[in-house]
Amino acid sequence: MYIGSERRQYSRYRVGDMTASISFQDKSSGEVCVERVKTFDFNCNGMSIETNLDLEIEGKISLNISKGRYHASNVICTVFNMVKQGDKNRYGLQFDFAANEYMCSEELEEILENIENILKKNQNSPSRNAFRLTKARERRKRIKTIGR
Helix, strand or coil: CCCCCCCCCCCCEECCCCEEEEEEECCCCCCEEEEEEEEEEEECCEEEEEECCCCCCCCEEEEEEEECCEEEEEEEEEEEEEEEECCEEEEEEEECCCCCCHHHCHHHHHHHHHHHHHHHHCCCCHHHHHHHHHHHHHHHHHHHHHHC
């Protein structure tokens, strides 16, 4: 489990209405199970999810990810860290681009980049909010000046 200050190299973006499900093999029955997970943030290199499943740190999982018209199946991830939050676990996942041919394909790279670009456009970063607020104040000043 990671404890400490932020260490990510790349920004992650809030996911909004992104959907994701995890595929895993049940240890007791050997069956492949699929469970929908809650997503929190995303970039082309990884994402975070919340689930009640107990995943192994450095273990491999497979995700299906959908955002708008973009869908990626069988995205192999390495479980990077975990934080316990009540009865749920929040996991940091890193995409494993060396896992197989599909994971290093241009097709998957393009899908992940498109998802990231959609999310990036929809973010309201503090600097963007400050910029909008400043512009609104300037506009009000101009209107008052012209109106007098």
